[in-house]
Amino acid sequence: MTRPAIYLDHNAASPLLPEARDALVAALGVIGNPSSVHSHGRAQREIVEAARASVARLAGAEPRQVVFTGSATEAIAQAIIAGSRELRADALVVSAGEHTAALRAAEATGLPVRIVGLDAKGEIDLDQLGTELAGADAAGETLLVALHWVNNETGVVQPIGRINALVGASRHYLFIDAVQAFGKLPLDFAASAPDMMAVSAHKIGGIAGVGALLVKAHADTVRLVPGGGQEQGRRGGTEPVPAIAAFGAAAEAFGVRYDSNAVEGLARDLETGLMALAPQTIVFGNEASRIGNTVNFAVPHMNNAVAMMGLDLAGVSVSSGSACSSGKVGPSHVLAAMGIDKGLAECALRVSLGWNSQGSDVAAFLAAFETVLARHRSRHGKAA
Numbered sequence: 520m521t522r523p524a525i526y527l528d529h530n531a532a533s534p535l536l537p538e539a540r541d542a543l544v545a546a547l548g549v550i551g552n553p554s555s556v557h558s559h560g561r562a563q564r565e566i567v568e569a570a571r572a573s574v575a576r577l578a579g580a581e582p583r584q585v586v587f588t589g590s591a592t593e594a595i596a597q598a599i600i601a602g603s604r605e606l607r608a609d610a611l612v613v614s615a616g617e618h619t620a621a622l623r624a625a626e627a628t629g630l631p632v633r634i635v636g637l638d639a640k641g642e643i644d645l646d647q648l649g650t651e652l653a654g655a656d657a658a659g660e661t662l663l664v665a666l667h668w669v670n671n672e673t674g675v676v677q678p679i680g681r682i683n684a685l686v687g688a689s690r691h692y693l694f695i696d697a698v699q700a701f702g703k704l705p706l707d708f709a710a711s712a713p714d715m716m717a718v719s720a721h722k723i724g725g726i727a728g729v730g731a732l733l734v735k736a737h738a739d740t741v742r743l744v745p746g747g748g749q750e751q752g753r754r755g756g757t758e759p760v761p762a763i764a765a766f767g768a769a770a771e772a773f774g775v776r777y778d779s780n781a782v783e784g785l786a787r788d789l790e791t792g793l794m795a796l797a798p799q800t801i802v803f804g805n806e807a808s809r810i811g812n813t814v815n816f817a818v819p820h821m822n823n824a825v826a827m828m829g830l831d832l833a834g835v836s837v838s839s840g841s842a843c844s845s846g847k848v849g850p851s852h853v854l855a856a857m858g859i860d861k862g863l864a865e866c867a868l869r870v871s872l873g874w875n876s877q878g879s880d881v882a883a884f885l886a887a888f889e890t891v892l893a894r895h896r897s898r899h900g901k902a903a
């Protein structure tokens with residue numbers, strides 16, 4: 520199989536950073552188990568703790584607040600399933616725009632799940648959140664509020680300052696899915712309101728199979744995987760040292776490699792090019808504050824599965840909806856929550872750029888898209 524020439528799906532997985540690859544390969548040569556007290560074990564432990572310090576630095580956390588997990592999905596499940604149990608939550612509040620990792624975890628708690636909507640811009644409805652908090656206060660209930668910082672589909676940056684102020688000032692608990700914000704926006708876990716936060720390695724140039732839950736001391740009992748006392752008893756299972764080493768190296772290097780102004784410039788060029796090719800293109804979330812790397816758009820009447828196939832044939836990899844739902848091509852729950860009609864949502868394509876994206880990638884995407892568009896116009900005769 521030939522490798523795709525143009526990769527524009529960084530929100531699904533970022534290409535491995537060279538620094539992370541080097542750290543991975545070096546750690547593969549170190550034998551032992553980090554729990555062992557002998558010198559081999561200690562060498563492994565040193566790698567894990569150095570990586571923990573690096574991840575903590577990028578997250579604005581203290582190293583002891585970082586618990587390595589098998590993925591962000593697992594970290595989210597730990598925060599929501601174990602968190603609601605250990606923190607004695609009576610109900611959960613999630614937004615309609617959460618990643619399925621959070622939505623499914625919330626359902627799995629068996630507790631009442633209250634869903635706060637998104638507005639047409641893609642922002643979480645904070646009035647509704649305020650109403651939920653006030654209602655819980657009146658009923659004497661404790662809530663676990665689980666919200667995301669940056670939406671993986673639209674790139675909308677949620678009003679995190681206001682969320683932190685609102686929930687932080689209450690007696691309820693706050694979990695933030697910071698997977699798409701990590702490395703791209705300044706995180707200050709230790710000094711901000713969230714009780715727990717989830718981040719992932721493979722969105723910042725590490726490898727899939729490792730994530731982290733950031734936890735404050737009062738939530739230290741939040742445990743999902745019991746076992747041999749690893750991660751200070753907060754997550755059982757021998758640590759995947761090479762993957763963690765790569766995570767640490769990526770956390771150190773991502774900020775240097777990822778030039779947010781340059782990436783944003785490329786994304787704006789891409790939007791300008793799209794508008795020139797198809798002036799009726801709709802860019803979702805563009806009235807809200809957006810992370811610079813994500814363009815989620817639709818050309819009305821041009822089905823995304825067909826468009827993606829055309830792009831794929833040209834060697835250009837983009838995503839429709841959420842690529843995390845393993846190959847699923849279907850209407851997005853995020854766009855539905857924004858009130859986008861199903862027909863238009865089925866035309867949505869997500870382009871996400873990253874640390875190694877270049878102007879030539881944008882040009883190649885636009886050239887391939889022009890071909891896809893021409894085929895669509897010749898078949899349907901729609902003024903697409």
Ligand SMILES: Cc1ncc(COP(=O)(O)O)c(C=O)c1O
Pocket residue numbers: 530531590591592593618620667669670671696698699718719720721729730843
């Ligand atoms: C916002 C968000 N949360 C959670 C996840 C899940 O991360 P992981 O693949 O590490 O389980 C993703 C993956 O795309 C994501 O974008």
